[in-house]
Amino acid sequence: MAQEQQRPQPSTQEQEVEETPAPAAAAPATQEQTQGVDDLLEDIDGVLEQNAEEFVRGFVQKGGQ
């Protein structure tokens, strides 16, 4: 018999991250790079499990090869 199981709740909410203006003095290339990194880190913020401590603690594996 299949036991009724709870569907897991989505554990991550989309997080609002404030835009950080690039320093005015930065050269265009650097500015672009910084923007790229900011975008990437915001992307990671958006997908990273928010309950990090608990989630990591729950990741317990049995021995493998």
Next chain:
Amino acid sequence: MSVRRVIGLETEFGVLAPSQPGANSTILSAQVINAYAATVRQGYGQLAGTRWDYADEAPLADARGWNMPRAVADASQLTDTPRELTAEEIALAGGDVRAGETLYAEQDTDGHVLMNMVLGNGARLYVDHAHPEYSSPETTGPHDAVLHDQAGDRVALAAQRRIAESPGFAEVLLYKNNTDNKGVSYGAHENYLMPRSTPFDDIAAGLIPFFATRQVLCGSGRVGRGMTGAEPGYQISQRADFFEAEVGLETTIRRPIVNTRDEPHATWEKYRRLHVIAGDANLGQVSTLLRVGTTSLVLSLIEAGTAPRIQLREPVAALQQISHDPTLQTVVELSDGRRVTALEIQRIYLDAARAHCRTTGAEDAATTDVLTRWQDTLDTLGRDVFAAKRTVDWVAKLDLMNRYRDRDGLSWQDHRLAMMDLQWADLRPERGLYHRLAGRGMVETLFSEEQIARAVVEPPEDTRAYFRGRCLSQYPQDVLGASWDAVIFSIPGRPGSHRVATPEPLRGTKERVGRLFDAGLDVGRFVDELARGRT
């Protein structure tokens, strides 16, 4: 000499049901296998679950020339007996492995749970101990090995998607990593076919310094040091801290840098299968290529007797010291007293491989690509470690974490970094951090999604995996069992079973049997034609 060689890769995935803390991992793994079976059935309308033929398994045979007595072996070493979940175990764990009503209900009226599948691409998908494992089909070189390793990730992803869509089932997440950071490790093994005539002592001597340092090219990176990861910091390898011996038979305890398991899965007198357990599972395609391609070249050096004659004074300590220093400045001592870095040891091997390829006239594209990438990677790492972030997994991960740490001022003990380390290996493109980087074009890839999708269903054409895979695709209802070196048929109207042995890894290719499959014969005539040797 070239990189061409029969190669297969294995991945044991980390498995987790976040909403069910403490869920039995063998049951979760079985859910993955059964979910993939349902996916295959949905696609083809046919059953593809296959009993594994254990006749050829010999996990206690030691390449040094003896067998370990069963009585002294650890239970986890007895991989030659089928692992079955009993109804009782499943009930006790409060679990159900059958995700959805389409799963094996018709075939398995006795409640038998599927623990093994042989796939139409020639791979094996099964429950190994407490992990789902994908063992790729045999390929003939590092590039194909990468492609079929990537296909395994897509197979695992399809299975977890299927579970997520099945009403009543908790989501199961899969991770392509090698540790839970709590003292447990699971492997990503490599298999290389070698001639039996190469003495095993030469193999071990030639490989130990290479394996202790290969991680700089293809480690996957890890937050935390020591088996439990308790000591803060970042290290190059997932696996390094779990090794305790230089040479040995074990793979689950007292892990050795060079594993002596002697199961060739092929004609014993001619071949050995080198079973490598020292590597990390790679998400990155180039890192996988470097791992497998350079190793294949070093094995060719060993076979030719031209491997560098260098020896580490303390190999296990060196493996770990090198892993613990992402600046790559650590020096380790050779037996002759020289003190060298990992990059210098790798360069000694690269120079030997280059010289040997020159003398033997190996100029094929695959070999040239591996040699060029090996050299470029060593040059880049020597100049500026972070310049290798598009191709070397541990550098890509460290670079991402450093940017995150810089922004938020995080120490290595911050839970968010441990979370990033784990989620790096999440197979889901929308959540896995490696896949987020790949999606932005920030890492180099070798194969398109279309090519990988094809490798999920089509076997390599130039090994016996072609025969195995096509048997499963074309005669799924007639295949009773399969293994690396046999396919067993049940033929309607004939008593007993019919075993087709495949002891030669380079036979059963498309060239040899493609036309016979294409003839569309019924299974009885098919095996008769095979037996007549008209292939």
